[in-house]
Amino acid sequence: MKKTLLEYLICPFCAKGLQVDTVINVSDTTIIDGILRCPCRRYPIISGILYMQWDELGQAALRLLDKKKTHAALYLMLEGRMMKKVVGLTKRLHFRLSFWKIISFWNWKYWTAYLRYRFSAPNFICSQSLMPVIKEAGGYMLDVCAGVGHFAFTATKHISATKIVCVERRFTSLYFAREFFVHQAAGYIVWDAEQMLPFVDGFFNSVVCLDSFHYIDTKYLFSKEMMRVLNKDGILLIPHIHNSDVSNVLPGTPLSPSHYQSLFSDFEIRMIPEEKMLRDLLSECIMDLTHMKDEIVSVKDCYSLTEGSTSDRGVVSVMSVDRAAAITLAVSKSDRYFKKYPTDMLFEPSPANLIVNPIYKVRKCREGIRLKLKFPCRLYKEEFPLIERYFEKKLFISNEELKDEEKRMMLRKRFVLVDVPLRFMSRQSV
Numbered sequence: 001m002k003k004t005l006l007e008y009l010i011c012p013f014c015a016k017g018l019q020v021d022t023v024i025n026v027s028d029t030t031i032i033d034g035i036l037r038c039p040c041r042r043y044p045i046i047s048g049i050l051y052m053q054w055d056e057l058g059q060a061a062l063r064l065l066d067k068k069k070t071h072a073a074l075y076l077m078l079e080g081r082m083m084k085k086v087v088g089l090t091k092r093l094h095f096r097l098s099f100w101k102i103i104s105f106w107n108w109k110y111w112t113a114y115l116r117y118r119f120s121a122p123n124f125i126c127s128q129s130l131m132p133v134i135k136e137a138g139g140y141m142l143d144v145c146a147g148v149g150h151f152a153f154t155a156t157k158h159i160s161a162t163k164i165v166c167v168e169r170r171f172t173s174l175y176f177a178r179e180f181f182v183h184q185a186a187g188y189i190v191w192d193a194e195q196m197l198p199f200v201d202g203f204f205n206s207v208v209c210l211d212s213f214h215y216i217d218t219k220y221l222f223s224k225e226m227m228r229v230l231n232k233d234g235i236l237l238i239p240h241i242h243n244s245d246v247s248n249v250l251p252g253t254p255l256s257p258s259h260y261q262s263l264f265s266d267f268e269i270r271m272i273p274e275e276k277m278l279r280d281l282l283s284e285c286i287m288d289l290t291h292m293k294d295e296i297v298s299v300k301d302c303y304s305l306t307e308g309s310t311s312d313r314g315v316v317s318v319m320s321v322d323r324a325a326a327i328t329l330a331v332s333k334s335d336r337y338f339k340k341y342p343t344d345m346l347f348e349p350s351p352a353n354l355i356v357n358p359i360y361k362v363r364k365c366r367e368g369i370r371l372k373l374k375f376p377c378r379l380y381k382e383e384f385p386l387i388e389r390y391f392e393k394k395l396f397i398s399n400e401e402l403k404d405e406e407k408r409m410m411l412r413k414r415f416v417l418v419d420v421p422l423r424f425m426s427r428q429s430v
């Protein structure tokens, strides 16, 4: 946790500021292991992660940190016997596993597939098109319900990692976020977003909650809290929110678009059907944040579908928020963000580790590589039906094309090639 974040944190119980109680390990501007305190309690920081939940685990971690037992505190916090063992071994023997490998020890089957294949999920791809908005907002970004930090990783391509704060209720997720996805975030905070958020008013210029709002029970409180911690010129982005009027395999407790809208009735709000957002990104290279909830939008079909099929090109489809399975919400106190953004900047930074999207099985041959779409499991296919509609099922890329900058850019814009963290998986960079 960056020391500079301290002045913006508050205790969610007494609403007073936090101070450093004990520093055990520090590196430059970051507290790695230590303890913070407020007038009413103390909070442990373990491996750079601030644990704010008030429970037995946190108390036990404090007792270990009081005895300077930082490794024991880390193993205590990690979930699952195997995970504790594996992380312990990798640390002791100084060897490094890829993220892909290490999460197989989490022993939580669908979650493992979700995390491994996140870069192919249409909702994740759509969320990337919000980067121009986040860049325009500047300042600090809150990624709430951050998971292991896939979104935060992509955001670091456009804003400094030191301006990102990840909040998530699972310690293990944030441990992986820091280890694999975003090393230098301002803060990694374990906290349940169903309660008051531990930040001063108006601190963030952008707040993002991706694929999570429908899993929060206290939607009224959460929506108020996200707006409270948002700066008056800031923007709240809620990509991929389930619509209760359309069936979903992993619904959470969704609301209808009108009910989502009423949660933010004091603010300017725009809503985009997710499929429209995806098509805009894939075929028009834009992100259009102008749509009002009741607007019917027409969208030209894009290249999509299997290669060679032209039957649907040029056909115009009509989409509405009310009939969309998932939507993106953008909420602000000002209307300066509600416009169209070119998305070319998503592909501008030269990627550190460009690989073939993990959703493709890769077969090398003398002339190039053959790719075949392969879902990790049936549930993944059911959760993300848009993959089959917008990703080519089979693809051949020649050795010459792999070296050609223009072709590579085209493949990036179709998310056949994706930029992933360096230790994400052992698949070779192309």
Ligand SMILES: C[S@@+](CC[C@H](N)C(=O)[O-])C[C@H]1O[C@@H](n2cnc3c(N)ncnc32)[C@H](O)[C@@H]1O
Pocket (backbone or CB within 6 Å): 118, 144, 145, 146, 147, 148, 149, 150, 151, 167, 168, 169, 170, 173, 191, 192, 193, 194, 209, 210, 211, 212, 215, 216
């Ligand atoms: C479907 S995942 C999405 C993760 C990430 N936003 C992404 O899109 O990759 C939902 C995440 O929300 C977290 N979550 C659910 N309820 C939460 C709560 N009440 N407070 C904080 N995090 C929560 C889960 O632990 C999980 O990591």
